[in-house]
Amino acid sequence: MARRNPKPDASLAHILGGHGGAIDATVPVVGFVLVFTLADSASWTSPIAWAAGAALLTAVVIAVVRLAGGKQPRAVLFGLLGVAVAALVALYTGRAVDFFLVQIVSNAASALAWAVSIVIRWPLLGVVVGTLLGQRTRWRRDPDLLRGYQRASWLWVGQYLVRLAVFLPLYVADAVVPLGIARAALTWPLVALCVALSWPVLRSALPEGHRGLRHPAEGDAGSRSAT
Template sequence: MSDQRKRTGLGALATAGADEDFSVIDAIGGPRGVVESMLPGVVFVVLFIATNDLNLTIGVSAALAVVQVLARLVQRQSVMGAVSGLIAVGICLVWAWKSHEARNYYMLGFITNAVYAVLLGVSLAVRVPGLGLVIEFIRQLPTERFGAWFHGWMDDRDLKRAYMAITGLWLGLFVLRLAVQVPLYVTDHVAALGVTRLIMGIPFWALAIWVSYLVIATPLHRHKASAAAHAAASHEPPAPSPSAG
């Protein structure tokens, strides 16, 4: 399997094409990635509900996150995803520990969802789809001639329309998470907040990636084919001039 097919998240969408296989499971990190992403949150909410002991819950959750990284190191596997997850879980646990409130374990999620929602909303307002910027940046790093790179996909009306659509989709996802979860945080319903966070986490992310693929696969494939044909034509040698008679 190529490195491109192992890309996750928006990186997987950047390699999408109408004639290519696309796996949602691979795009969200594979079965192991899903388990590693969800397990700390599951352990936190279940253990806190069962014991109502915040310090014990924090200690066990932190130990679990560290074990996940060590397991990958021992198995000589990539640890980047696990390390980034460890950092995120660490921030959440420290926030809950310092404030002595279990509900603050979810504060980082609120902040990141709000920031993403604002950025995507602004991008839609200025008609430069944020998801398009990210996917195209992953697909082809604009190391030079930024204007040509930018207009190369922005001037493709079908592709831009698809990027606008999925940007709106992801904006809706972030706003929906906040609309449902913030009231649970304010009213201190930790158990309901934890369960809701799990449901609206990986499952919603997988659904958003799958729908995004369905929307952009065909226009992105056509754009790639058109760009390849144009590049090939620009490198063709000039036609020989007629010989003098």
């Protein structure tokens, strides 16, 4: 009996790149919360400005380190831009909790985008992995692989919904420190979990003998239509 190729398991984790970027996004948040708590308790002038400055400085240091390490400039600049926009929002509104508003909106938009992509049969996990593998849209011509990407993409919808379920009540309660802790606890751990579970869930849709992510079946070679 033909056996599934075990290699795509490791390949998928490698393709998705782990959770280094999520950790980078968390560090400026920790800096913001720590400095804001210190400045507020010490009655410094403009504690939000101090906290925003700390977040931006931390983000700049991370960006310089990542660029020196050979990371793609576009990814680094997007991360830096996200921190800058969050800091500007907090400074504009004068509410420290609004530093997290961009993250909340981003999670809501991401959950919607991933869910819609599944419904219209363009699951974003397939788009991302197919692009990174240089397959373009070939994976969509494999009904089993398409169905697998749809199933696995629900994991990514779930991570955004989990964050929203935790973040929104804390945001409404103006709980800056708990929100910062929740942001750190639910960012890179959830990303790592999704990366780890994506292949087993995707594999559940593939029949025995399927050659895996790197070798999508063409045309009618897939055994069933995606659902």
